[in-house]
Amino acid sequence: MLKTFVRRVVLPKVYVQDVARPLNTVSSKSWNLQKTAVPPVCSPCARKTVLTWNIRQYSMNNDSSDEQQSATGDTFTSKNESNSHKNSDQAEGTTDQKDNTQDEFHADNADDTVDIKTKILDNALDFVHEYKWSRKAISSGAEAAGLAGVSEGIFEGGGEDLVLHFVRQSNIRLQHFMKESVKRQDEEGEKMKSSEFIRKAIEFRLRLIVPYMDNWSDAMGVLLRPNVLPKSAEELAMMVDDIWFYAGDKSSDFSWYTKRGMLAKLYGSTQLFMLMDQSPDFKDTWEFLDRRLDDIKNIAEISQSISTTGDAMFQAAFSSATILKNILGFPDRKR
Amino acid sequence: MFLLNRGKAIVLSCASNSQASYYTTAKRLDENYTHFGYKTVKTEEKAGKVLDVFSSVASKYDMMNDVMSGGLHRLWKDRMIQKLNPDNKAVLLDCAGGTGDIAFRFVNYVERRHSQFTDHPNVTVCDINNDMLEVGKSRALERGVSLNWVCSNAEELPFPDQSFTCYTIAFGIRNCTNISKVLQEAYRVLRPGGRFVCLEFSHVSNPILSKIYDTYSFQVIPVMGEVIAGDWNSYQYLVESIRKFPAADEFKQMISNVGFKVVAYEPLTFGTCAIHSGFRLK
Numbered sequence: 001m002l003k004t005f006v007r008r009v010v011l012p013k014v015y016v017q018d019v020a021r022p023l024n025t026v027s028s029k030s031w032n033l034q035k036t037a038v039p040p041v042c043s044p045c046a047r048k049t050v051l052t053w054n055i056r057q058y059s060m061n062n063d064s065s066d067e068q069q070s071a072t073g074d075t076f077t078s079k080n081e082s083n084s085h086k087n088s089d090q091a092e093g094t095t096d097q098k099d100n101t102q103d104e105f106h107a108d109n110a111d112d113t114v115d116i117k118t119k120i121l122d123n124a125l126d127f128v129h130e131y132k133w134s135r136k137a138i139s140s141g142a143e144a145a146g147l148a149g150v151s152e153g154i155f156e157g158g159g160e161d162l163v164l165h166f167v168r169q170s171n172i173r174l175q176h177f178m179k180e181s182v183k184r185q186d187e188e189g190e191k192m193k194s195s196e197f198i199r200k201a202i203e204f205r206l207r208l209i210v211p212y213m214d215n216w217s218d219a220m221g222v223l224l225r226p227n228v229l230p231k232s233a234e235e236l237a238m239m240v241d242d243i244w245f246y247a248g249d250k251s252s253d254f255s256w257y258t259k260r261g262m263l264a265k266l267y268g269s270t271q272l273f274m275l276m277d278q279s280p281d282f283k284d285t286w287e288f289l290d291r292r293l294d295d296i297k298n299i300a301e302i303s304q305s306i307s308t309t310g311d312a313m314f315q316a317a318f319s320s321a322t323i324l325k326n327i328l329g330f331p332d333r334k335r
Numbered sequence: 336m337f338l339l340n341r342g343k344a345i346v347l348s349c350a351s352n353s354q355a356s357y358y359t360t361a362k363r364l365d366e367n368y369t370h371f372g373y374k375t376v377k378t379e380e381k382a383g384k385v386l387d388v389f390s391s392v393a394s395k396y397d398m399m400n401d402v403m404s405g406g407l408h409r410l411w412k413d414r415m416i417q418k419l420n421p422d423n424k425a426v427l428l429d430c431a432g433g434t435g436d437i438a439f440r441f442v443n444y445v446e447r448r449h450s451q452f453t454d455h456p457n458v459t460v461c462d463i464n465n466d467m468l469e470v471g472k473s474r475a476l477e478r479g480v481s482l483n484w485v486c487s488n489a490e491e492l493p494f495p496d497q498s499f500t501c502y503t504i505a506f507g508i509r510n511c512t513n514i515s516k517v518l519q520e521a522y523r524v525l526r527p528g529g530r531f532v533c534l535e536f537s538h539v540s541n542p543i544l545s546k547i548y549d550t551y552s553f554q555v556i557p558v559m560g561e562v563i564a565g566d567w568n569s570y571q572y573l574v575e576s577i578r579k580f581p582a583a584d585e586f587k588q589m590i591s592n593v594g595f596k597v598v599a600y601e602p603l604t605f606g607t608c609a610i611h612s613g614f615r616l617k
Binding site for chain 1: 418419420421422424425500501526527528529530596597612614616
């Protein structure tokens with residue numbers, strides 16, 4: 001049902017700006033699914049699959065050039081949002097003043113079942129093709145991990161927990177990719193434009209979905225469920241914030257919100273386009289992404305010119321009234 | 336005339352109960368003594384007394400369950416199996432499961448959802464009391480279900496280590512003399528990834544409902560036991576043992592102490608009973 005909704009209601013709006021294409025049904029046989037090379041998540045990070053939302057406190061002493069490097073590891077703490085996790089108070093207490101080495105902030109989490117839960121869910125991802133995002137996939141994953149199948153009861157949400165785990169893991173991988181990209185930029189001395197960086201980040205993040213493209217519409221449906229929506233919205237918000245952060249955004253006015261909202265919309269629309277894309281290596285999706293980024297650039301210029309034009313038009317419309325006012329001797333309030 | 340005689344029996348048994356409790360509360364509680372309802376008895380004797388209680392109630396056990404809980408016990412047991420969510424590879428040990436309620440539900444659940452397998456799932460029913468097992472065996476014959484029936488104390492199970500994936504105990508653990516030992520045995524026989532599920536009476540949190548529940552427990556249930564099954568004392572023991580059982584949080588702590596992980600409980604029917612669940616993850 002979600003596929004029909006996406007195809008009939010959502011996608012036509014996306015296509016309006018583009019050349020009309022025939023809407024083909026997705027057929028798994030036409031996919032050439034190859035596992036794209038994905039950098040492995042570092043094992044300490046793999047244990048913690050959720051990032052908490054910390055207000056980034058830019059240190060007053062740090063230079064603008066140092067900010068990215070100093071803030072990469074410090075202001076993040078991570079914990080697993082498992083149902084039995086009770087240490088939220090500990091994890092949220094860290095600030096960027098502490099010298100947070102990898103081991104220190106990982107040791108904040110005292111939940112000793114995190115490793116096993118991650119192991120079960122990682123194995124369960126292999127069974128998503130067979131059983132989709134369900135408890136059966138998790139119990140098969142548990143058996144693959146050497147545990148009894150009934151241990152899928154650990155995850156009270158069942159398939160929802162599996163989807164959320166995948167999303168979190170992908171976001172962590174994206175974070176590593178961006179960290180490395182920034183490091184490379186600093187070493188080589190070349191600074192990438194933020195739009196270029198965003199494009200690379202979104203492409204990387206979307207490629208992580210490719211192995212599960214068959215079932216991704218199911219997963220998107222799961223993420224929209226009312227009990228899951230707060231968590232998935234939080235994940236999206238954090239991911240979008242990460243991307244802007246590593247792209248070098250230092251805004252402290254309302255544009256902080258508009259930038260992230262716009263990027264979230266961009267990511268969502270590209271993801272939807274990708275669901276229906278059957279071109280080789282998703283070439284069309286990347287072109288779509290490029291066009292959307294150009295649109296966004298244009299919007300900024302257009303909105304500027306609109307405001308000046310509007311001002312000029314207003315003055316032109318009331319020019320005779322202004323002249324009359326001056327003749328009659330009513331002075332301007334502004335001096 | 337018959338009712339008058341019954342009435343006399345009720346009054347007499349009331350009197351004897353109160354006399355007995357007056358004499359036994361004088362003994363001090365140490366490791367040689369434990370509670371048997373509100374009485375204090377020697378630890379070695381408790382198992383035997385529990386055996387007697389269940390021998391006398393065995394024949395009317397299922398019917399009395401329906402009468403006392405108004406049929407609710409069926410929903411509680413259904414919820415327990417639904418929570419366990421077994422698949423066709425699960426191997427169940429049902430302790431204190433004499434008449435087989437949980438075992439039959441397990442079989443039905445798996446058969447309904449996983450129709451690929453041809454044999455019945457591997458289920459072992461264990462109980463300290465042979466009479467209860469006999470009732471269970473006859474019920475199994477009626478349904479044409481084949482299970483394994485073992486008579487043993489839950490504190491010393493005759494099974495090798497790590498031989499089951501699910502361990503259930505429904506309304507039985509409060510009768511055990513040493514709850515920690517039962518939990519340790521449960522941990523021992525479960526495979527890594529195995530789940531321990533316990534359905535047991537609990538303490539009602541709401542004070543108003545608690546008063547109603549107490550009145551119902553002490554004034555109505557033993558009377559029903561006397562009138563229907565002719566056994567006041569067993570049902571008096573039943574309601575007293577519920578009060579003696581630790582509260583849900585304390586029991587959860589006991590389960591964690593033994594080594595189970597992801598321990599949680601779900602109260603049912605305002606806290607009348609609770610399903611505790613834990614996993615052996617190593």
